Amino acid sequence: MGFRYPTWDDWERFLESPNDIDAARGEFFLGTIADVLQLIEEAKKGAVSVSLAERMQHIRALLNGSLVVRYLLRILELDQQALLEAVFEDPSGQELWSEVANKDTRPWRTLRRLVLRDHDNRGFGDQPYREMEAFFAEEPGRNG
Amino acid sequence: MADIVLDTDGLADFLAQYFGPANRGVGRFMESEWLSHRAAQEINRIVDFFRLDDWAKDHVIASTFAFMEIARKWDQLIQGRFRPYQLRALLNDPDEWFFIASVDTSLIEFFYQLPATVMMEGGNAEKLEWTDAVHVATALSRNEPGLPHCRLRTRDTRIVRIELVANDCV
Numbered sequence: 276m277g278f279r280y281p282t283w284d285d286w287e288r289f290l291e292s293p294n295d296i297d298a299a300r301g302e303f304f305l306g307t308i309a310d311v312l313q314l315i316e317e318a319k320k321g322a323v324s325v326s327l328a329e330r331m332q333h334i335r336a337l338l339n340g341s342l343v344v345r346y347l348l349r350i351l352e353l354d355q356q357a358l359l360e361a362v363f364e365d366p367s368g369q370e371l372w373s374e375v376a377n378k379d380t381r382p383w384r385t386l387r388r389l390v391l392r393d394h395d396n397r398g399f400g401d402q403p404y405r406e407m408e409a410f411f412a413e414e415p416g417r418n419g
Numbered sequence: 420m421a422d423i424v425l426d427t428d429g430l431a432d433f434l435a436q437y438f439g440p441a442n443r444g445v446g447r448f449m450e451s452e453w454l455s456h457r458a459a460q461e462i463n464r465i466v467d468f469f470r471l472d473d474w475a476k477d478h479v480i481a482s483t484f485a486f487m488e489i490a491r492k493w494d495q496l497i498q499g500r501f502r503p504y505q506l507r508a509l510l511n512d513p514d515e516w517f518f519i520a521s522v523d524t525s526l527i528e529f530f531y532q533l534p535a536t537v538m539m540e541g542g543n544a545e546k547l548e549w550t551d552a553v554h555v556a557t558a559l560s561r562n563e564p565g566l567p568h569c570r571l572r573t574r575d576t577r578i579v580r581i582e583l584v585a586n587d588c589v
Contacts, residue, residue, distance in 0.1 A: 312553075353483045354483060357483070358487070362486065367504065368503055368506070386484070
């Protein structure tokens, strides 16, 4: 089973129809907590057309909706184990992972890299990570 | 009695002492550049309670996000005071009085409650960075009705102006 990293258009579709499993179009999506926080932050800053209250209403509905409940959309979080497994170059812990030990990388991107990093214990492969990198490389303005 | 959440700078100083003179809580935590006297006292109290009382339930808390920020700005924040492998050992097996809080969907409602801008003393509005809001949301998520509020160690001049946590910053 392959996972895709959702684009902003995908998120808009999910927020609009959180119970419409057809909105996933037969695919499985792997989003991140950074995506959800950024959706809220952009509404807070007035950077999108919907109000903050409306955006929150949609997010609450999404988190309880069929897409999430039926695992068509998973939202990866950064817990202790995920951090431990992702923040070092290798299990010895001698060095930090070079993709996150960089102050010039925006925190949104670093958070996404940590939660999407592929390794043995995760089992979703490196496709979502690669898609995320490619997506934000094309969208520098989204501060991804 | 209450938990204390450390922001990124507070965590950096805490870890430098933890791996240095405070010797993983066997010694005392002291006031330093990013750790106030009151924060050090709170940390020592929590560690002492865990040593003396099986029922102790307050924790020193840092978000995984604060660890992420330390990784991003390692040289600037850590300045050679400890090594990554020591950090790995802590993340792998933290002391029972130290809790590593997740960045997860439980933070969303608290993150939402925080303002986009904060009114400063001089009357000018300053933007609250989302990175700072994560620490505040973590502290707010630890509050329980009828119990003292979680403390938040920060020196950020905007965070201390947020009404929801202004009285809890140490």
